[in-house]
Amino acid sequence: MSRPGRKKRTALFVLEIILLLLFIGGLYVYGQINSRLDKIETPVFDESKVVTNVTAPEMTGYTTYALFGIDHRSVNKALGADNSDTMIIASVNNDTKDVKLVSVYRDTLLDIGNDTYTKANAAYAYGGPEQAISMLNTMLDLNITDYATVDFNAMVAAIDALGGLDIPMSYAELVFMNDYCVETSVETGASYTPIELPERPEDIEATLGEYHLNGVQAVSYCRIRYTASLDMGRTERQRRVIQMMVHKAKKAGLTTIFKIMDDVFPLVKTSLSKTAILNMIPTVIGYSIDDTVGFPSKYKFANIKAGSIIVADTLIDNVVELHKFLYGDTEGYIPSQNIQDASNRILEIVGGADTLVDQAPVSEDDTDNGGEVVWQGDGSGNYNYTDYTDYEDPGTGGGDYTDPGTGGGDYTDPGDGTGGGDYTDPGTGGGDYEDPGTGGGDYTDPGTGGGDYTDPGDGTGGGDYTDPGDGGGGDITYEDMTGWDDGYAEPAEAAETAEPTA
Incomplete structure (x- = not known):
């Protein structure tokens, strides 16, 4: 018969073995994670370029990050301007581990820097993560210093x-x-x-x-x-x-x-160091993402130079609501003077509150003019794109973003430069996005007609989005979607024609 003391010592020994195995397993997992973290790209991030408002509140007990989804395209480069079409603010409560997410609408009219007002998604293309974070900080009274960026892949x-x-x-x-x-x-x-x-x-x-x-x-x-x-x-x-x-x-x-x-x-690209990420691992399993909203929460629309834009109604009120959502009790918080000035400036730019509408104005096309400045400090409303290293105009024309010819095509006009096509016009026509023929079709028209998005037929139709035949008059409200079935019955066939944008 075994003595009680021996049984107790045996149990402790077994427990020690289990703990040792768990510890070794933990080291293995740690080692596996540690080696994989070397795969994350940590580009040079100049924190000295990140701007915050002097009177922005210091939210102790919280850590706030910026998450960017970039419209970067390696295949269809003409449609990828590296705009941050996804901008998410992630606020982490360090005590409860609750995470709150706020999406900043890409078409929101904000100062992206240097007293330049345009759609918010242009900030990243203009000055990388430093500029995009600075926009979020100065326009929303935040103190963000770290970010992560991903794309489709x-x-x-x-x-x-x-x-x-x-x-x-x-x-x-x-x-x-x-x-x-x-x-x-x-x-x-x-x-x-x-x-x-x-x-x-x-x-x-x-x-x-x-x-x-x-x-x-x-x-x-x-x-x-x-x-x-x-x-x-x-x-x-x-x-x-x-x-x-x-x-x-x-x-x-x-x-x-x-x-x-x-x-x-x-x-993934991020400003977080390998050590910082490793230190987060023990607690990350406890994080819970329960609450998410969009910014601005109260908004209206205006139709000006850059197309239909979202206008915070008002920026001051929306920033107050944002802080309540992200940080809970913010009683006594008063937005910085920069927020108040920007709120007034936005209303001036759009022509006053009376010009705003509740529904997005219907435009003739749906091209993304996110890179077109609405207003800047000198009052001209124009912007000098020569400082944009990401865009390039190696020709002599006036094309925006990339115009290797001599014409005035927006984004890319690799043809003879005589056309005015937006985004990509390798021919001589005025088609938006891509028109490899001579017509004026929006987005993709490999024929000669004016079909929007895709008209791979004879070009005589004007169907919006997809018209795989010769007819169709559907508009952006997609009241008649019957053409879509035919356009995507065969993936291989569809891949040759349709090229929607983000």
Whole structure:
């Protein structure tokens, strides 16, 4: 019969062995993570260029980060201007580990720096993360010093590693998601299977059901901004996908987590040091993303030089609400003088509060004029793009962003320079985005007609978004979506024609 003392010592010995194994396992996991962190790109980040308002409140007990999704395209470079079409503020409560996310609407009229007012998404293209963070700090009274940046490829890889996501979708979202999948797949080199559309319901905005989306599809879902909810709905979709990814990652095994690190870390740029990231690991599992909103929460629209823009109503009131959401009780907080001045300046620029409308104005086309300045300090409303190292004009013409010819085409006109096509016009016509022929079709018209987005037929039709035949007169309200089914019945055929933009 064993003595009680011996049994107790044996139990302690077994426990010590278990703890030792766990410790060794922990070291193994730590080592695996540590080696993978070397894959993250940490570009030179000049913190001295990051500007904050002198009287901005110091929110002790919280850490705030900026997350940027960049419209960078290696395949279709003409449509990728490195604008930060996704801008998310992440506030972490250091005690409760609660995380709150705020999406800044890309078309919000703000001072992106140097007293230059335009759409907020242009700040990153103008001066990289330092400029984009400075815009968030000075326009929202924040003290952000760290950021992370990703593009399409990183999101696709992460979602695929997680096995996809189950997302509730409407008919309109299905249509636009299938459309965006074409370019997302080409850009990332990842595959997808188009979702077959059900019979068109009377209410195309109502949720039809839950659909399992892979990486290409989920990212395309995040890019949708043509439904009734416009960019507000797009940013809500982005936050929803992030929440789903975090929830699923918490339940994933080490093999899945390591695969995400292997696939995604090389596609991430951040100011956080390797040591800072390692120090976050012990507590990151306790983080919970429960609350998300968009900024501004109260807004109206104006239609001026840069197209339809979002105007905070007012910037002062919206910044106060933002601080309440991010940091809880902010009683006594008064926005900095810079916020008050900018709030007044924005109203002056748009012609006063009486000029604002509740609905986004309908424009003739849907080109993204995010790089076109609305107003700057000298009052000219013009901006000298020669300081933009990212854009280049090696010719002698007046083209915006890239014009290797001598003409006035916006973004890219690699033809003879005689045309005025926006974004890409390798011919001589005036088509927006891409017109390899001679016509004036918007986005992509490989024929000679004026079809918007895609008209791969004989060019005689004017259908918006996709008209795979010769007819169609649908407009941006997509009252008639019947042409979409034909355009995406065969993915290979669709890939040759459709090139939607973010």
